[in-house]
Amino acid sequence: MIPSFKTVDIFAGPGGLAEGFSSLRDASGRRIFDISLSVEKEESAFATLRLRAFTRQFTELPDSYFDYIAKRISREQLIEKHSDEWEAAVRETAMLELGSENAREWLTPVLGNIRETAQDRTILIGGPPCQAYSLVGRARNRGIADYDAAADHRHFLYREYIHILEELQPVAFVMENVKGMLSAKVEGVGMIARIMDDLRSAGGKPDNYHILPLVADTRGKMSGHIVRAEDFGIPQARHRVILLGIRTDVFNQCGLRDGEVPALAARAVRATVRNVLEGMPRLRSGLSRTVDTTDGWRTAVLGAFRDAATACEAHTTDLGEVTRKLRHHAGKMLQMDEMPPRVSTDPAPIQDNRLAAWLVDPRVGALPNHESRGHMEGDLARYAFAATFAEVFNRSPKADEFPRGLAPDHRNWESGKFADRFRVQTWASPSTTVTSHISKDGHYFIHPDPLQCRSLTVREAARLQTFPDNYFFEGNRTQQYVQVGNAVPPLLARQIAELLAKLLSPLRS
Numbered sequence: 001m002i003p004s005f006k007t008v009d010i011f012a013g014p015g016g017l018a019e020g021f022s023s024l025r026d027a028s029g030r031r032i033f034d035i036s037l038s039v040e041k042e043e044s045a046f047a048t049l050r051l052r053a054f055t056r057q058f059t060e061l062p063d064s065y066f067d068y069i070a071k072r073i074s075r076e077q078l079i080e081k082h083s084d085e086w087e088a089a090v091r092e093t094a095m096l097e098l099g100s101e102n103a104r105e106w107l108t109p110v111l112g113n114i115r116e117t118a119q120d121r122t123i124l125i126g127g128p129p130c131q132a133y134s135l136v137g138r139a140r141n142r143g144i145a146d147y148d149a150a151a152d153h154r155h156f157l158y159r160e161y162i163h164i165l166e167e168l169q170p171v172a173f174v175m176e177n178v179k180g181m182l183s184a185k186v187e188g189v190g191m192i193a194r195i196m197d198d199l200r201s202a203g204g205k206p207d208n209y210h211i212l213p214l215v216a217d218t219r220g221k222m223s224g225h226i227v228r229a230e231d232f233g234i235p236q237a238r239h240r241v242i243l244l245g246i247r248t249d250v251f252n253q254c255g256l257r258d259g260e261v262p263a264l265a266a267r268a269v270r271a272t273v274r275n276v277l278e279g280m281p282r283l284r285s286g287l288s289r290t291v292d293t294t295d296g297w298r299t300a301v302l303g304a305f306r307d308a309a310t311a312c313e314a315h316t317t318d319l320g321e322v323t324r325k326l327r328h329h330a331g332k333m334l335q336m337d338e339m340p341p342r343v344s345t346d347p348a349p350i351q352d353n354r355l356a357a358w359l360v361d362p363r364v365g366a367l368p369n370h371e372s373r374g375h376m377e378g379d380l381a382r383y384a385f386a387a388t389f390a391e392v393f394n395r396s397p398k399a400d401e402f403p404r405g406l407a408p409d410h411r412n413w414e415s416g417k418f419a420d421r422f423r424v425q426t427w428a429s430p431s432t433t434v435t436s437h438i439s440k441d442g443h444y445f446i447h448p449d450p451l452q453c454r455s456l457t458v459r460e461a462a463r464l465q466t467f468p469d470n471y472f473f474e475g476n477r478t479q480q481y482v483q484v485g486n487a488v489p490p491l492l493a494r495q496i497a498e499l500l501a502k503l504l505s506p507l508r509s
Helices: 016-022 043-055 063-069 075-081 083-092 101-118 135-142 158-168 191-200 248-253 273-277 294-313 320-335 353-359 377-393 458-464 477-486 490-503
Strands: 005-010 033-040 093-095 122-126 172-178 209-212 226-228 239-247
Touching (some): 005 101, 016 033, 033 043, 033 083, 043 083, 043 477, 075 083, 093 101, 158 172, 191 239, 239 490, 273 458, 294 377, 320 377, 458 477
Parallel strands (some): 005 122, 122 172
Antiparallel strands (some): 172 239, 226 239
8 A cells, every 4th residue: 555645734724735635535545645743823723723633533524523513512522422533633733833942842753753654755834924924014014113024033934844844854845925925025135035045955955855836827926836826716816925845856756857847727717706605695794883683784784775875976976876776775675574694504505516526515514604793884884885886897996986975984095005995705706815804804805795785704705715614613703714814725725735646646656
C-alpha cells in the first residue's frame, strides 16, 4: 500500500486548506494527503479546527455528529460517544501561538517525529497572518503615530513558516497570503523578494526549493502566483498570492522541468452568488438598539422601502425604476401573511451540480450557522435601496449614486474613499471577497433579495467560501464570521491538492 503524504497545516484558522487537501483520495479510497498536525492560536477557530479533525476520524460521519451541529446534543455528549476518535483529533491539533518560545519547544519533537515516521513524505501548508500586508491593515498602521514596520512582528511571522519548513523539510509546501504582500515594504525593502528568497533557501541551500507558478496567467506582477478564485469555479472574487514549492531533489526526481509544469485548470463558466445562495431559507434581519419583534421588523422595513422611494424621487439623477420597485416591494410585503424568521435550519438545495456535490450533505437535516444579525433601523432604508438598485442595474450602487436623503452621517461619505460602504452581492456574479470585516458590520455584504433587507449570514458567507454545509463553526457569531473570512476556500484548496498530487505522482508509483 502506497503511504499518504503526511501533511502539516500551520496558521490553520478553521481549516480551509486542510479540508481541501484531506478530501482528495486515490482509487482505493485512501487519502493522498493525510493531515498529521493542524496548528492555530485563536480559541474559537481552534475549536472549529479540532471538531473538523474529529470528523476525519470516521469513514462515515455518525448520526451523533449531525445531532451536535443541530444542537440536539452537547459537545461533551458527542465526545463521550466517540472518545477514541476525539482523542485522535486532540493528537492531530494544537492551539499554539507560532513564533513563541513555548510553541517552538513543543513543535520541534513533534515535527521530528512526523518527519521520521513519514519517511520523507511530508507536505507543509498554511498562511501566515496577513494583517501587516493587507491594504486595510497598512492604512490603519499609517494612522498610528510613530508606527515602525520593522518593529511590527506581524511582518515577520512568515519566518516562523520558514523555520517549520526548515525543520520538516517537506517534499512540497503551499503558502497563502493577501496580494498586499507584493507591495509591502520594511525600511524601503520589498517583502516579497525577501520571502521568496527565504522560501527557496529553506534548508541551507540557495535553491533547495523550486517555487512554481500555480496559474497560467500573465496579468501583473508575480502573475503566475496570484490565484483568482473566481477563475476556478469559486463563487467569489478572491485574489490571493499562493506559493507552491517543491524540494529541488523531488522536482528532479519527478521529471519536472521549468516552464513546463502544468497549472490549475480555469473554468469557462464562472460560479455566481445565485448558484449557492438562491435556494437558502429566507430570513429577516433583527432590529438592533430597539425591541426586536416580527411585527416591529415589518413596520420598520415598510418604512425603509417608503423612505428609500421618497429619497429616490428627490434625487437629481433619474431613479424612476428603482423608485417603482421599492414601492412594489413595500406593497408585496403588505400582502405577505408571515414574515421570514431570523433563524432557519432548513436544508438548502443547490442547482449547480458541481457545487452541490461539494457543498450539500443529504444527511444535514438542520443547516447550521444560518442566523441573521441585527441592523439599526437607520440602515434598513440604505439596504433596501442598495438591493433594489442592484436588482435594476445588476450592480451595487456607489456612494455618489445614493440619494442625499439616504446618505449616512459619515465624515468620509463624500470623500470617495468609501464608495462601496454599502455593497450588495449581486445574483449574477461571483461575490466580492469575503473578509473578516464581515464580523464588524454587514454593510459590505448586503443580501441581493431586497425583501430580506439584511446582510449575509455565517452560512451564506461559508457557502461563498465553499465550506461544506456539514462544516460547523464554533464560537459566537462574530467569531464565526472572522473564521470564515480569514479562510482559504476549501474547494480551491482541493484543486491545488489535485495539481500537487499530479506533480508528485511519480513518488506514488
